[in-house]
Amino acid sequence: GESVGLHLPTLSVQEGDNSIINCAYSNSASDYFIWYKQESGKGPQFIIDIRSNMDKRQGQRVTVLLNKTVKHLSLQIAATQPGDSAVYFCAENRAAGNKLTFGGGTRVLVKP
Amino acid sequence: DGGITQSPKYLFRKEGQNVTLSCEQNLNHDAMYWYRQDPGQGLRLIYYSQIVNDFQKGDIAEGYSVSREKKESFPLTVTSAQKNPTAFYLCASSMRRDNTEAFFGQGTRLTVV
Numbered sequence: 001g002e003s004v005g006l007h008l009p010t011l012s013v014q015e016g017d018n019s020i021i022n023c024a025y026s027n028s029a030s031d032y033f034i035w036y037k038q039e040s041g042k043g044p045q046f047i048i049d050i051r052s053n054m055d056k057r058q059g060q061r062v063t064v065l066l067n068k069t070v071k072h073l074s075l076q077i078a079a080t081q082p083g084d085s086a087v088y089f090c091a092e093n094r095a096a097g098n099k100l101t102f103g104g105g106t107r108v109l110v111k112p
Numbered sequence: 113d114g115g116i117t118q119s120p121k122y123l124f125r126k127e128g129q130n131v132t133l134s135c136e137q138n139l140n141h142d143a144m145y146w147y148r149q150d151p152g153q154g155l156r157l158i159y160y161s162q163i164v165n166d167f168q169k170g171d172i173a174e175g176y177s178v179s180r181e182k183k184e185s186f187p188l189t190v191t192s193a194q195k196n197p198t199a200f201y202l203c204a205s206s207m208r209r210d211n212t213e214a215f216f217g218q219g220t221r222l223t224v225v
Contacts, residue, residue: 008152032211043202043216089154093211100214102154
């Protein structure tokens with residue numbers, strides 16, 4: 001399959017444990033953030049989003065936390081499963097229009 | 113099924129040749145985007161279009177060109193002026209309003225030899 005990042009930071013997690021993936025952003029004017037999951041050789045898939053007027057949002061097995069004070073975003077995955085192994089990107093909408101700016105990504109490896 | 117389709121999945125071209133990557137969507141989205149992805153990096157915006165017959169440069173537009181003659185289609189041409197064209201290219205689309213998710217195609221892997 002395609003390699004989407006040979007030198008990405010990697011998070012190894014035991015199956016069943018919780019995962020936390022972190023992302024720092026630089027533009028305090030960013031008002032919308034998305035987490036995407038990308039499996040090898042595929043396009044990114046939407047996981048969850050959050051607007052800047054919120055500090056927490058929950059989905060199915062995932063939670064996104066936004067700390068605007070320190071410009072930090074995190075994605076928490078509960079009870080990590082082998083199918084969660086992928087590269088995870090955060091994206092921010094920095095300006096008017098829907099132009100998303102992506103972070104560098106984190107590879108998650110789930111150990112059985 | 114509604115979706116966004118990129119073709120081909122793999123593309124090989126000789127150095128100095130122009131090549132056009134296809135992107136089609138049937139989601140009725142006004143906005144479409146092209147991103148480039150290199151190993152170890154996130155996605156970088158090449159061009160985007162918010163409406164038919166209009167498009168704007170992204171962060172790395174040099175060496176690329178696009179057209180938006182139809183709402184459903186946003187082809188990307190990688191020209192011979194692009195100095196390092198080998199990469200994974202991703203097309204996306206979204207509704208035109210601000211702060212909405214973008215849906216991605218499966219990508220085209222371009223290798224220039």
